[in-house]
Amino acid sequence: MDALSSAQNKLLPEMSVLLKKRYQILQTINQEQPIGRRTLSEFSGMTERDIRKETDLLREQQLIEMKSAGMVITRQGEEVLDSLKSFMQKLTGIADLADKLKKQLKISDVIVVPLDSDTAVTVKNQIGKEAARLLEMNFTGETKVAVTGGSTMAAIAKELKGEKAYPSLQFIAARGGLGEDVLHQANTIASAFAEKTGGSFKTLYLPDHLSEEAYAMMMKEPLIKEMMDLYEQTDLVVHGIGNAEELALRRQSTAEEVQMITEGGAVSEAFGYYFDAEGNVVYRIRSAGIQLEQVQKAPNIIAVAGGHSKAKAILSYFKNAPERTVLVTDEGAATEVLKLIENIGGN
Template identity: 55%
Template sequence: MEQLLTAQQKLLPEMTTLLQKRYRLLMTIQLSVGIGRRALSEIVHSTERETRRELDILRAQGLIQVLANGMEITHEGNIVLETLKDLVHEWSGLYDMEKQLEKTFKLARVIIVPGDSEIETPAKSLIGQEAAKQLELLSKDQDTVAVTGGSTIAAIANHLSVHIKPKSLVFVAARGGIGENVELQANHIASAFATQASGTSRTLYLPDHLSETAYKTMIKEPVIKEMMDLYDKTNIVIHGIGDAKEMAKRRNSGHEEVDIILHKQAVGEAFGYYFNEQGKAVHRIRTVGIQLKQLKHARHLLAVAGGASKASAILSYLKHAPHQTVLITDEGAAKKITQLMINEN
């Protein structure tokens, strides 16, 4: 089969590009039910005329249908997407990048979805879908799953009811709130995960960033001690990776702390720790939440982040990421990470 595909590529080199183009259109329609032609053209970076021509072909093949409220994929279209998934993944070069990152950073697995989640909503949905699949694959009955906040982590919840079988999972907020949209805070996301996966949740209603006095007081509270014990027993951690400057801004960090972050050239952030380009933790905030040292006890870590602008942050984290880490990212971030690695060498 592989020899046949290689021969086809040599005889019809344009076949690979055309297949990937139509696959991308079909996948976007699957993830964006009711999408219109103009919006679809913008997402796939094509003219409306070109998009219309391709859509006519997909419709003629019975892969999509056009309704009053937009387009949607058919059952046959879903079958075609699943059948071609591995082939398109390899032809697009994503498979090779996955293996390169796994080998370089000694990670358990790397999963790269097409697109750039910063500019393409379907890419963020794909990241969420793959994370949900990994949670189903790696989790066991009555596992404790700690989750952080952020829009990329929140996107996972939409796919849990489809991919997670009932396992009595306990979802725990891995950190407090950081003054952002409530729906993007770890507490809300842990509850949403529990609802979608038919599990239970434990929340942590504290600010993410505490003064020294408040921190020393809070960690003595029985409910906080109970949460810290839960973190020690956590089986799976699902977390994001943030840009250092952006996270400092979201935390409303004071000028002194921002100066420290800038002076020490931090580029990435996770769990309240700030990392420089070499992957060294150069600063940390006082926070009641899961700590780096507790990660080694977890059976699996799902690091979920995407977007080209996050590449430096993701790369800095990968340089010290535990080996049980599964990285789920997108094409935009992966290509930029690869380029940064080349520049370092």
């Protein structure tokens, strides 16, 4: 927090509390519009009475409109959000938090959004929005973008603006199917990215988890060889970070595999690799998707993960993540990661 914000906070602490509250309400309306008061109350954790009072004020200031389908933000409201973004990051300490995490993880940059996606459902969408803006900055020339699956990745697809066509973009599914909700699979997300941007996409219609015999056979197929060549040419990788046990269950891993993952002390998962708390690979599935060495060669990398429950996984993965990686996360995860680092340093 800068000197002015700190002095202001000491002189009028109630102003900071009120500003944070109204900013959060306006941000949630912007993210979830149209939205009713009851739903907004549930999302924000505030009472309906409090929500009614604050939204009436926002309406009087012409920052939101009341419509039959729910509340929506006005152009003026959007401008207020944009204008206050940097100030709110300083006021809440988010900017300092991001800077500390960037230095501790030794990576290119960290972007932190307020609150915790484990407890506030709209935060994941905000992570998606920040990652989408970051991704759009890389839409230049003939760019090949490899994307993984997951709900946070789906949030990025939702938040891409789609206001301009980029026909030279190519989105490549970095993984096969996990047997999960099809909307969260890499193939679907690559397709959604292409649809929003006017680019093309390449899919990998294979199970993410292959037997040794199937893997050896599939790697000889021309279509798989083509995908592996595309991974070598990738300009940008956008990926999530998973909790090891959760991903093992989603993959319907065998009892033997789960035992190896558990006994190996696996904490995180990315690209089919399971890492322990020190960042060592303890298990690797046979997958026709992008390989870790290909990720590490990519010129640009964006990692997305949020929620305090992902803290151990984030810290584990970033033990060996390329320095040019940018992490987009939330306050809950960032705070918990720094606590873990402090605890490790104190032991």
